[in-house]
Amino acid sequence: MRTHSWSLLIAVGLGVLLNPLNSSMVAVAIPGLEQAFQLDFTQVSWIIFAFYIASAVAQPVMGKVSDLLGRRNLFLAGLSVAFAASLIAPLSTTFGWLIAFRIVQSIGTSMMIAVGMAIVRIHVTERQAMALSVLSIFLSGAAAIGPFVGGMLMHWWDWRAIFLVNIPFVIGSIILAWKTIPKDEPTSAVGGGRNIRYWSKQLDAAGIILFALGLVALLIGVLSVKSSGHVTWSNAGVGIIGVVLLIVFVRLEQRTNHPFIPLRTFAQYPAMTWVNVEYMLVNLLFYSLFFGLPSYLQTVRHVSEFHTGMLMLSLGLCSLAASPFAGRWIDRSGPRPALLASAILMVTGSVWLVTLNEHTPVSSICFALAAFGISNGLNNVGLQAVLFRSAPKEMIGTASGLFNTSRYLGTILSSLLIGVVMGSQFSFEGFRVLGIILTVISTLLVALYVRRRKDMARRSVPLT
Incomplete structure (x- = not known):
């Protein structure tokens, strides 16, 4: 160049x-x-x-x-x-x-x-x-x-x-x-x-406001219950307002000509919908570890910020290293073997977290980090490949936008999961519960990948 x-x-x-x-x-x-x-x-x-x-x-x-x-x-x-x-x-x-x-x-x-x-x-x-x-x-x-x-x-x-x-x-x-x-x-x-009213409709300003306020209100309601330890009328009311706003948002998106999130697309293309569900779960799993583990290491195991950063580097490096390998594997064998391997790696890493105890060497956590890192590299490439195969060519732009939205929703849900499980303070018991939940979710992901494989075989569609 x-x-x-x-x-x-x-x-x-x-x-x-x-x-x-x-x-x-x-x-x-x-x-x-x-x-x-x-x-x-x-x-x-x-x-x-x-x-x-x-x-x-x-x-x-x-x-x-x-x-x-x-x-x-x-x-x-x-x-x-x-x-x-x-x-x-x-x-x-x-x-x-x-x-x-x-x-x-x-x-x-x-x-x-x-x-x-x-x-x-x-x-x-x-x-x-x-x-x-x-x-x-x-x-x-x-x-x-x-x-x-x-x-x-x-x-x-x-x-x-x-x-x-x-x-x-x-x-x-x-x-x-x-x-x-x-x-x-x-x-x-x-x-x-093309005045302010025109651009307000083009950008779906009403939908954006409803989505943001509804999500924030729901999160405030749920997290305030966990933080205070009991349900009050105020935090229950805020949570209910959030749910109502999100319901109104869904109804609005179904009727508007320029929706912020084109929900009608999910109903029209179920295969693409499942890809987004899987991507949301993948990010829920990955970022639960990504955001939860550093706090666990520093708060519970008293590892310094310096050494925590060094340990977390293995997660990112394994993810980076796996991506080019995933590309070659998927080009040769199709996305499904790589995705199934990634889900099994997430199950393995989650189970490993559950087996940890107060005396487990901190360095052994690198095993779980490596499993999640490699899995993340395989998932990012594999699910994008599946997305492009399941979405019509004329909708690739919309499909990519929805794909990114699914990633953000998975990340937000991961933080919510950590907050609900851990509450006001990180503990060894809370981290073990988090590991059990991640094991259940990753096992569900394996089932979803296997289901797609069986569906494709039943329709006699080549896996590659």
């Missing part, structure tokens, strides 16, 4: 890595945040919820907003928002303000994710497959090393560092992006009937 293309690719890569990096670094920082703000895990888990709910809403919306603002402008705006949030968040005096800046940071980084791939596809015309694979390394690599980076920062400084570390990446991306990303004209202009 030409020098200009490499500079553009690095500019976009430095921007898009901020979302996975910031979503993963916080895994090791949670115990430190509990201490700094004198909160329990259930309360601090909102640092995870806030980021993923905001990302789930912002990423699909920002793709449409780029039609209004232009891709280059949206990318630079995302960098500016991320810079401001990363600079101001360390000044937060209360946890509420920290959550607010975390949401702003999520929205800013989502702007870049939404248009980054499109910018590379349009403006890097030679060796495009290689360019996209490099961009994928920025994304997956940032997620893989996030806990390690978070552990190092927490060991040498405190929680403020996980925000300030973004600034060099943002500055580097701004300088390169300003020079290398060509200007593009918005494909849709405001005016001519």
